[in-house]
Amino acid sequence: MLTKIIIIIGITLMYSTPLVFGAMGGVISERSGVVNLGIEGMMTIGAFAGALVGYYVGDPWLGFFAAGLSGGCLALLLAIASISFKADQTIVGISINLIGPGLALFLSRLTFNGATMTSPVPYKLPKIFGSNGLSDTIFSSLNVDVTVVLAFILASLLWFIFYKTKWGLRILSVGEHPAAADTLGVNVYLIRYICVIISGIFAGFGGAAMTLAVVSQFTPVVISGQGFIALAAVIFGKWTPFGAYGACLLFGFAQALVIVLGGSNFAIPSEILAMLPYILTIIVLILFVGRSVAPKADGVPYEKGSR
Amino acid sequence: MQLIIKILRKPITSTIIAILCGFFVASIILSLAGYNSIQTINVMFNGVFSRPKSIANVIIKSTPIILTGLSVAFAFKTGLFNIGAEGQYIMGTIFAVIMGIQFDFVPYIQVPLVIFSGMIAGALYGGIVGLLKSKFGIHEVITSIMLNWIALYMSNFIANTSVFHKPNTTGTYVINESSFTQVLYKWKTSRAGIAYLKNNSFLSDILLRTDLNYGIIIAIVLAIFISFFLLKTTKGFELRAVGLNNHASEFAGIDVKKNILHSMLIAGALSGLAGALTITGMSPHNISTISVFEGNGLNGLSVALIANSSPIGCIFAGLLFSGLIYGGQSVQSEVGVPSEIINIMIGTIVFFVALTRLIPQLANVFEKKVGKKNAN
Numbered sequence: 069m070l071t072k073i074i075i076i077i078g079i080t081l082m083y084s085t086p087l088v089f090g091a092m093g094g095v096i097s098e099r100s101g102v103v104n105l106g107i108e109g110m111m112t113i114g115a116f117a118g119a120l121v122g123y124y125v126g127d128p129w130l131g132f133f134a135a136g137l138s139g140g141c142l143a144l145l146l147a148i149a150s151i152s153f154k155a156d157q158t159i160v161g162i163s164i165n166l167i168g169p170g171l172a173l174f175l176s177r178l179t180f181n182g183a184t185m186t187s188p189v190p191y192k193l194p195k196i197f198g199s200n201g202l203s204d205t206i207f208s209s210l211n212v213d214v215t216v217v218l219a220f221i222l223a224s225l226l227w228f229i230f231y232k233t234k235w236g237l238r239i240l241s242v243g244e245h246p247a248a249a250d251t252l253g254v255n256v257y258l259i260r261y262i263c264v265i266i267s268g269i270f271a272g273f274g275g276a277a278m279t280l281a282v283v284s285q286f287t288p289v290v291i292s293g294q295g296f297i298a299l300a301a302v303i304f305g306k307w308t309p310f311g312a313y314g315a316c317l318l319f320g321f322a323q324a325l326v327i328v329l330g331g332s333n334f335a336i337p338s339e340i341l342a343m344l345p346y347i348l349t350i351i352v353l354i355l356f357v358g359r360s361v362a363p364k365a366d367g368v369p370y371e372k373g374s375r
Numbered sequence: 376m377q378l379i380i381k382i383l384r385k386p387i388t389s390t391i392i393a394i395l396c397g398f399f400v401a402s403i404i405l406s407l408a409g410y411n412s413i414q415t416i417n418v419m420f421n422g423v424f425s426r427p428k429s430i431a432n433v434i435i436k437s438t439p440i441i442l443t444g445l446s447v448a449f450a451f452k453t454g455l456f457n458i459g460a461e462g463q464y465i466m467g468t469i470f471a472v473i474m475g476i477q478f479d480f481v482p483y484i485q486v487p488l489v490i491f492s493g494m495i496a497g498a499l500y501g502g503i504v505g506l507l508k509s510k511f512g513i514h515e516v517i518t519s520i521m522l523n524w525i526a527l528y529m530s531n532f533i534a535n536t537s538v539f540h541k542p543n544t545t546g547t548y549v550i551n552e553s554s555f556t557q558v559l560y561k562w563k564t565s566r567a568g569i570a571y572l573k574n575n576s577f578l579s580d581i582l583l584r585t586d587l588n589y590g591i592i593i594a595i596v597l598a599i600f601i602s603f604f605l606l607k608t609t610k611g612f613e614l615r616a617v618g619l620n621n622h623a624s625e626f627a628g629i630d631v632k633k634n635i636l637h638s639m640l641i642a643g644a645l646s647g648l649a650g651a652l653t654i655t656g657m658s659p660h661n662i663s664t665i666s667v668f669e670g671n672g673l674n675g676l677s678v679a680l681i682a683n684s685s686p687i688g689c690i691f692a693g694l695l696f697s698g699l700i701y702g703g704q705s706v707q708s709e710v711g712v713p714s715e716i717i718n719i720m721i722g723t724i725v726f727f728v729a730l731t732r733l734i735p736q737l738a739n740v741f742e743k744k745v746g747k748k749n750a751n
Contacts, residue, residue, distance in 0.1 A: 149730055163722045163728075165722075289666065303517050337535070343529070350513075350521050
């Protein structure tokens with residue numbers, strides 16, 4: 069029984085980590101007033117860039133940072149279009165979801181002789197207890213990737229910045245009432261630019277957390293919908309860092325249940341079992357969460373002088 | 376000058392500029408990657424327009440995305456973001472397959488039966504989203520994303536249950552022939568038909584080598600009908616009013632919650648219809664186990680955006696989208712350019728669609744300047 073619980077915890081953490089990175093990206097962007105529907109695309113390009121650099125350079129950490137950089141570059145597109153040009157953020161986000169995977173697969177075919185998957189990276193990101201720490205005890209399932217810890221630190225950091233620093237207050241005010249923030253001397257455009265680019269960097273990290281820690285290469289399906297789940301987690305968590313973190317954990321937990329239940333001899337068909345995380349999410353939403361209200365200026369371009 | 380301003384104000388101008396920008400960016404990327412971009416785009420156009428067969432294929436492939444595009448555009452008008460078109464589409468295919476295998480009536484009962492079951496399945500699936508939104512205030516984007524995945528696994532479940540699963544394949548049995556909606560299906564597979572078509576290369580190209588079906592007619596008629604419904608009926612006005620300002624609508628006595636539900640029911644029905652028509656109109660006429668979304672619903676999002684949520688615009692946007700995808704395949708086989716360039720191109724078009732919405736505003740600035748000059 070204890071073994072099973074520990075296995076469930078291990079799988080929960082493994083599954084939720086890429087989601088947490090994506091969700092934190094969503095939280096910071098949306099709290100500053102820019103809807104980021106492009107997380108899926110940013111995660112995909114990050115997953116590819118991470119695997120590419122990880123393979124050619126051989127250093128997973130460099131790959132991890134390259135992933136963040138590539139996600140940030142895509143986010144810059146969103147920032148320019150939606151902040152400077154005041155374009156519709158939903159449309160730009162969707163375009164990024166087309167451009168990101170398209171670019172990743174295009175470049176993959178160019179660099180890997182027409183293959184849509186990269187070669188496996190020689191070194192993955194380290195595990196927290198080292199490679200041979202607990203290999204023969206039941207706690208070996210808890211020997212999770214270092215990204216799990218990073219994701220938790222990231223969520224805590226975001227919480228601290230939002231609620232304990234003046235920078236956080238500025239971000240929140242820009243997301244709630246940009247005109248008021250502007251009259252107090254806060255540079256609305258600058259803050260939104262920074263938040264959106266950081267959002268892309270986080271999402272890129274999330275992609276790399278998949279291709280450099282969970283698996284060791286990029287494939288066309290390695291990011292299939294995680295970005296959208298992360299987006300749902302943001303709304304589920306009511307746009308707060310730990311709310312979104314909890315939503316990701318819940319989702320990872322449901323995935324772990326699917327795997328553990330699927331391993332035991334249950335009479336439920338695997339396809340029905342696979343629906344569990346999604347059904348569970350909806351039920352939890354109905355029973356406990358209910359109406360979620362977005363930051364007031366979320367999705368609204370800020371025009372100087374408008375009321 | 377006035378003429379230029381007038382042209383700039385037309386929404387179609389912005390869309391055309393966005394499409395040109397998409398081609399431009401794609402050719403830059405192709406050049407950077409070391410390909411001859413002019414030749415590539417040439418091959419793409421040739422792939423689409425060289426033979427009647429390929430034009431027919433573009434039309435066939437456009438049918439589902441025109442309908443899912445309509446579905447998304449319709450929900451947009453009520454201020455709802457129907458990212459769940461994919462799931463509703465899948466539910467449409469599932470129920471069309473179930474009914475198509477279980478029943479075998481004469482075609483003029485069977486075809487409507489199969490298509491309406493798909494439509495109703497999609498409508499109910501969309502209705503869940505609308506109900507959860509209006510009753511519990513749950514954001515439609517979360518429920519839609521979750522329901523998409525549930526539909527995907529439901530589809531795999533049906534594909535593998537013993538009643539429907541065809542042994543030694545990854546999919547279900549093919550639906551009964553009485554539910555097929557290909558043009559002249561009985562005749563073209565009969566001996567007389569084959570004999571006749573042998574002598575007519577144009578007809579045999581589009582009838583025998585493709586799955587040309589009646590779906591496109593339904594899609595076009597529905598696009599026109601929805602356009603009329605939204606603009607000329609009281610219900611359509613209510614739905615649009617809720618989308619424009621739900622507080623004002625509530626104040627004016629419009630039942631916002633009911634309209635959200637109705638909007639999702641109709642949007643779902645459209646996506647479900649897209650799924651059902653794919654099953655009845657295109658081989659392989661069944662569903663198979665899938666691991667990722669095929670994207671007919673998600674592509675509907677792009678179609679609706681390129682069309683600027685105009686129902687009639689969805690027809691052309693769907694044809695464009697389908698043409699690009701079809702042309703992309705010939706690019707890969709003939710020039711060796713990765714077909715993903717098309718995804719980048721479509722993404723860029725959608726990106727510029729968002730940007731070029733600003734062109735009409737630009738026209739206003741222009742007009743002011745001209746006005747000032749004239750006043751002096």
